[in-house]
Amino acid sequence: MIIILHSNNKVVKVFDYSSKADISVTKNSLVETFFELANQYKNTLLVWCHNNLKDDINFEEFDRTFHHKLIMGSLNTKAKNYIDDRIGYVESSPFVKINKEVYYPTWLMASCIGGINSDVLSCYNVKDYLKKPFDYTLNSIAKLGMKNGLFCYSMPKLLNPNINVTDNNPTSKIELFKFIKQHYKSRWILLAFLNSLIYEKRLLLLPLITSFFIAKKFKSLNFKDLEIVSKASNVLDTSLDVIIPTIGRKLYLYDVLKDLSNQTLLPKNVIIIEQNPDFDSKTELDYLTNETWPFKIKHQFTNKTGACNARNLALKEVESDWVFMADDDIRFEKKVLEIALEEMFKYKLSAATLSCLRKGDKQLELPTSQWNTFGSGCSIISKHIAKNIKFDIAFEHGFGEDGDYGMQIRNYGEDIGYISKCRLIHLKAPMGGFRTKFKHSWIDDKIQPKPSPTIMLYNLKNQSNFQINGYRTLLFIKFFKLQENKNVFSYYSQIKKRWKKSIYLANKLKDKH
Numbered sequence: 001m002i003i004i005l006h007s008n009n010k011v012v013k014v015f016d017y018s019s020k021a022d023i024s025v026t027k028n029s030l031v032e033t034f035f036e037l038a039n040q041y042k043n044t045l046l047v048w049c050h051n052n053l054k055d056d057i058n059f060e061e062f063d064r065t066f067h068h069k070l071i072m073g074s075l076n077t078k079a080k081n082y083i084d085d086r087i088g089y090v091e092s093s094p095f096v097k098i099n100k101e102v103y104y105p106t107w108l109m110a111s112c113i114g115g116i117n118s119d120v121l122s123c124y125n126v127k128d129y130l131k132k133p134f135d136y137t138l139n140s141i142a143k144l145g146m147k148n149g150l151f152c153y154s155m156p157k158l159l160n161p162n163i164n165v166t167d168n169n170p171t172s173k174i175e176l177f178k179f180i181k182q183h184y185k186s187r188w189i190l191l192a193f194l195n196s197l198i199y200e201k202r203l204l205l206l207p208l209i210t211s212f213f214i215a216k217k218f219k220s221l222n223f224k225d226l227e228i229v230s231k232a233s234n235v236l237d238t239s240l241d242v243i244i245p246t247i248g249r250k251l252y253l254y255d256v257l258k259d260l261s262n263q264t265l266l267p268k269n270v271i272i273i274e275q276n277p278d279f280d281s282k283t284e285l286d287y288l289t290n291e292t293w294p295f296k297i298k299h300q301f302t303n304k305t306g307a308c309n310a311r312n313l314a315l316k317e318v319e320s321d322w323v324f325m326a327d328d329d330i331r332f333e334k335k336v337l338e339i340a341l342e343e344m345f346k347y348k349l350s351a352a353t354l355s356c357l358r359k360g361d362k363q364l365e366l367p368t369s370q371w372n373t374f375g376s377g378c379s380i381i382s383k384h385i386a387k388n389i390k391f392d393i394a395f396e397h398g399f400g401e402d403g404d405y406g407m408q409i410r411n412y413g414e415d416i417g418y419i420s421k422c423r424l425i426h427l428k429a430p431m432g433g434f435r436t437k438f439k440h441s442w443i444d445d446k447i448q449p450k451p452s453p454t455i456m457l458y459n460l461k462n463q464s465n466f467q468i469n470g471y472r473t474l475l476f477i478k479f480f481k482l483q484e485n486k487n488v489f490s491y492y493s494q495i496k497k498r499w500k501k502s503i504y505l506a507n508k509l510k511d512k513h
Helices: 030-040 051-056 061-063 083-091 134-146 173-183 189-200 205-211 250-263 307-316 338-348 383-388 400-409 453-462 465-482 488-512
Strands: 002-007 010-016 045-050 071-075 113-117 151-154 240-246 269-275 295-301 322-326 330-332 351-357 380-383 417-426
Touching: 002 030, 002 051, 002 383, 010 030, 030 045, 030 134, 030 269, 045 051, 051 383, 083 134, 083 173, 083 189, 083 307, 134 151, 134 173, 151 417, 173 189, 173 205, 189 205, 189 465, 240 250, 250 269, 250 330, 250 417, 269 307, 295 307, 307 351, 338 417, 380 383, 453 488, 465 488
Parallel strands: 002 045, 071 151, 240 269, 240 322, 269 295, 351 417
Antiparallel strands: 002 010, 045 113, 071 113, 322 380, 330 417, 351 380
């Protein structure tokens, strides 16, 4: 482990943690030294730390936290991030509203303290960053790396407890617009400018104009040659339960059970929550008892419909170390569960969503990486998540419950990976399922909510005000194309009322549940 102490974008001292020996460097520039050390020391953790914080470094945490090469993390002791919060205008992901109390996935890095493996840093081109501040460089490395399989985090324990949060200089709008230009599609610069004007009455003309002269050139990244070394474990000795809520899909569910029967890693329990709103109905799943299955089937029948309630009922019955949350209309090959857990063990993930596409969809070969959402019908979670996190019933009979469950996982201090090599086929059965029509209390109201109240509820619970306002602008633009009223002024008046109605109903759902 190499420690780089710095101040004012200059190197103060570099030393080897094990031997405590000083390391001489030829560059005074912090960025240049950073890359020089990466080329000089292979497969070494490079730790940066502001000189004022050197006595508070929690070195034990580095050994525990950086457990494979493809991890980058930092801790921001300042009140604000280097990248202005207006980044929420252009990014709706969970990665920009950080929960600083827990180990949280984010590409927003800080120069206060952090670390990255030298082999990872060597995959970047120093020429892309020579004239950039160290903070800008760190955020760019994380932003570009995350989509290529670099796991990036805010790590609250890198320093000893009770470190005071310090105020920092006002974040630079010019740096923000430069960052947007280099890391997003160009149209997002205009949207950031427009949103600042609409919601803040601020005319950020200079940052906008400055961004026009910024080149968008970065070396393409590839981490495939960076081997992830994991502790040996026998996946086949791991216990796993499967939970499946189902409604009106007898034949499709049968195929799912057959696929589970052929798995190289057999489930211990398959927990099925069958629903039918007809109070005179009874189970149609006769094959659960008429046939022999290589696992125990726990079957519940209820007249109460709703995916959130069904999954919560199933989670109560979980016994095993791991839980596969499955839809009732998917198909998969026999090694899917074994391969998925092998990958999760390798990266030490407690939750992962598996690739789940419809027939004919193009399958992209992606590295295992951090995921910005969660699939409630194609994911694996650990038992401790299953026992401590439940689906929010406020989302029942709407959309957004799986995304909200994912946010609960992240705020619990766990990450969600995406494993593309585990491929499920989602048949999108034409009958049954949970997205059947449900008559909400507002269905006959004169002013209909836009967006749906459950989507608004997700935004209010999990997004920053900048993200919500950015979403609002995009909704206004996209929906304008789809409806008949082409008068911009009357359309704006109408959508404004519908937005307020959605907020009102979302808060009612939250209060009710």
